[in-house]
Amino acid sequence: MNNYYVRNIENIECVSIGSPGNRTFFLSLTNFNKVQEETRNESKIKIWLEKEQLVSLYLLLKSPEETQDKIEDNFIENFGVFNLEVKGTDFSLDSDSKTCKLIFLSEEINEENILIKIYIYLDKLQAENLGDKIIKVCESGRKKCPLCHLPKNLDGTCDGSPCFKKNGHINLN
Template sequence: MKPYVFGPVTWLTAVAQGQPGQRTFYVQAGKDDLMGRFWLEKEQLLALATGIDRLLAALEAKRGIVPVREDASCLNPAPDVPPTAEFKIGQLSLAYDEGQDMVALLLGELDAPDDETAATCWASRAQMRAFSRRIVEVCAAGRPVCPLCSGPVNPEGHICPRSNGHREIQV
């Protein structure tokens, strides 16, 4: 199957659906009438934000590339367009094209053979900076984290093994 190529993207954003504790996450990317919806875990999303931040910092520090301000215009939700591509992400990677000054988000499908890229989303460094910040906002909008055990605190309460010495086991 030929990989989908989105870019340079008009929009690139992270979305969470559902109530905190039961949310599902996806990356939405597109241009014109092409749109991709790529499902992933919260941990993958946070790792992506970290990777983007590290890549941009390395480009600015090591290569002397001028830092850019974020371009939040890409964060607007996609128009009501059915997805051209939609799958659950198994692999994520980032690449940089120095000639075009563009960052590529390379996405591999969960059940695809190793190292097979199913979709590539090209974005400017400014768009990627805004995308990274959006990821952090989306992930932070969930349940608060317990300062003692780092577990999620539900609205109905939280049993913290560090404060009471035990953990409830559900059978």
């Protein structure tokens, strides 16, 4: 298992690609490691997630439970330059009064399926802003039917069929 530690995050975004009903989601982050006075190394990570995982991450970021340990005391500095694209399989969140630590368990997107653990250190403001970005991206999909609460398609159907709560349309089979 490979471990990556990411701090000094310059930019973290939640991005969706595709049309509503057929979207894929990922977190994209860039950090700069200052190696010497003038030298800065840039590392990039792209973590592909399901929409349900993003909503769960939003809920964790909006109501973090504080741990007793100070997170920054356990921090391991990593000055390597890396460019990762991984599929997020599991995640957790630790937080204290100043810092949130996101831990992603991931698989690298290639033939080898190498397990990777990514530690992302965010301050409270970055974590709150990320939560706002996540919910904005998740809400920008298809509107829900006010009757059955399923996502509505552009043709007015509810996920491919007429709404079963509208005008007696119900499948009794």
